[in-house]
Amino acid sequence: MMLFKALRKSGLARCKFPFRFTSCVANQKYDYDLVVLGGGSGGLACAKEAVEYGVRVLCFDYVKPTPVGTKWGVGGTCVNVGCIPKKLMHQACLLGEAVHEAVAYGWNVNDQNIKPDWKKLVKSVQDHIKSVNWVTRVDLRDKKVEYVNSMGYFVDAHTIEYKTKRGERMQLTAEYVVVAVGGRPRYPSIPGATEYGITSDDIFSYEKEPGRTLVVGAGYVGLECACFLKGLGYDPTVMVRSIVLRGFDRQMSELLTAMMTERGIRFLSTTIPTAVERLPDGRLLVKYHNTVTETDESDVFDTVLWAIGRKGLTEDLNLEAAGVKTKNDKIAVDQTEATNVPHIYAVGDIIYGRPELTPVAILSGRLLARRLFAGSTQLMDYTDVATTVFTPLEYACVGMSEEMAIEKLGPENIEVFHGYYKPTEFFIPQKSVRHCYLKAVAEVSGDQKILGLHYMGPVAGEVIQGFAAALKSGLTVKTLLNTVGIHPTTAEEFTRLSITKRSGRDPTPASCCS
Known part of the structure; x- marks a missing residue:
């Protein structure tokens, strides 16, 4: 592999690993080995992974202003108008609750006059986003990923056209193209x-x-x-x-x-x-x-x-010129993220029928680059992807819903373990525990393989992340109930699930240790 990287960087090899000797020549048929359309999570992950193998990579990124004029820098939806600012606003919300709860815990807080400053909050969030934009640009430069802040679109299957800041039309060619333009509301x-x-x-x-x-x-x-x-x-x-x-x-x-x-x-x-x-x-x-x-x-x-909902940004790409087929406003791909045009791929939210989540885009982008330029055969696994809804009581899940499991296996083959619980930190401020609930959807037979985990409560995203790895590794009810929980945490409630819906027993605990 070290030899392969050296040959790539020297220009003596421009091929996938293992070597395709017919294309490992000094002359360069294309301007770039890889052009990525889109500077979001998936596109940047693919581009930065690809340069690790000595290939020539260029990334296009352009944000059309919204109808009210909002625009942003490199990094895509997650960094600028998605996961990151959403989590910061969510944290601001939780901090407001915590300030009021602090009085019950003995803090001398005059909560009557405490209220948020919207403009200050927005400025703090935007300052952080701008710092991430800057770090992203520097990272691309350091990794030798060429970056063009312009809309790239197809002229033919290997040719991309774009406008410079002066309005000049320029064209370049690429051996491979990855479409990662994402979507907009x-x-x-x-x-x-x-x-x-x-x-x-x-x-x-x-x-x-x-x-x-x-x-x-x-x-x-x-x-x-x-x-x-x-x-x-x-x-x-x-x-x-x-x-x-x-x-x-x-x-x-x-x-x-x-x-x-x-x-x-x-x-x-x-x-x-x-x-x-x-x-x-x-x-x-x-x-x-x-x-x-x-x-x-x-x-x-x-x-x-x-x-x-969101729509895929396909209308400006001129996909027809490259012969790429779409489904609704998304791009149809196979299990390798390849479109119907063999050297054109797509990753992230622009793909039809796949989870629209940042970590999914990142991992699929990296795996694609490894398959194209490092000889890997590992495919992206889109099943059992964990996710969280960041509401004040968060909801996180991984695997099948109860309805999906019943539809796939039949109600007679499904067992649902469930329970309400009482977070210790809710007691003193007397917060409502009415909706703190979790369940495990499992098979009836054998060791009862777990098909889905669902949790509603504090820091749900943090709780479900570890259980997601366990579920993908074949977690069973037997293993779960043989796991000693960390007390007093809410995550340990998964290790104490003993009541099934089928039993009809009350899933409400009498105390925090029952």
Whole structure:
């Protein structure tokens, strides 16, 4: 491998490992070995991994401003308008709760006058994001990944065209192309949607206080935004077209909805917006229709935030010129992330039918680079990917939902172990434990292989991460219950699951140690 890297860097070899002697020649047919379209998590991971094997890599990245003019630097959705700012806002929300709880623990805090400063919070979040943008640019330079801040698009299957900052059209060629442009939030096709509404692309840098906010959409993005807005002292309402958290375990989704309702977040069920109008005082009149009662209503809000899903950014790539096939607004790929054009690949959120999560994009990008340039045969495993919804009581899961397991194996072959629990830290401030719940979906027979784990409670993401590795390694109920928990933690509750739904017994514990 060291010899292979040396040959790559010297220009004497431009081939996959093991060597393809027919192409290991000094002349260079293409300008680059790899061109990556998109500077988000997946694209950057692929590009940075590829240069480790001595190949010539160039990465294009360009962000179209949102309808209200928001734009950002390199790093993609996660860094700029996704995971990172969302987690920081979530933390701000939790800190607000902690300040009020501190009084019960004996801290002399005058919580009557404590309130967040929205503009200061936004500035702090944006300052951090800009520092990450800068570190990313420096990292690309140090790793010798060429970076072009422009929209790259296909002229043919090996040729990419782009505009320079002076407006000149330039072209270059690549042996391999990886499309990693991700997606952007959708807007509904109703009057006033783009003129007056914002999305998650805007909220983390929004200069004015959101005030009374209508969050349209009940996926994880909508719920997370509604929850941190509520935690920061604003008044969110969530508009739900059909069900909350489609694709997740139904019982856990309903439990999360109940938790949010208990905290004062209003839900407009089976409702769709029909128009948004700006009133003379600057507020927004939203008209909406209930699809069950067939009634029309309206209400006034300060902010309308669209969270109705995301679309893949394929329209500017000119994929037709390269012969790449799409499905809806995403790119169809096989198990190797290859499109129907053998040397063109796709990773991340632009892929059809795969989990739209940053760690998924990163790992698939790295594995692809290793297969293309380092002789690896390892494929990305898209099953049993853990995820977390960052609401005040977080919900995390890995593996199958209860519904998926029943559909696949039949109800007679599924055993569900479950229980409510009481986090120790909730006792003194007398926080509600009504929705602290977890369950393990398992097979009935043998050692009872676990198919899915679901947890709702404090730091759910941290809790489920370790169990995710165990589940992928073939975790069974026997092994889980033979594991000694760390006391007193909430994670240990998984090691104490003994009550099944089938038994009909009460899953509520009498004490923290029962």
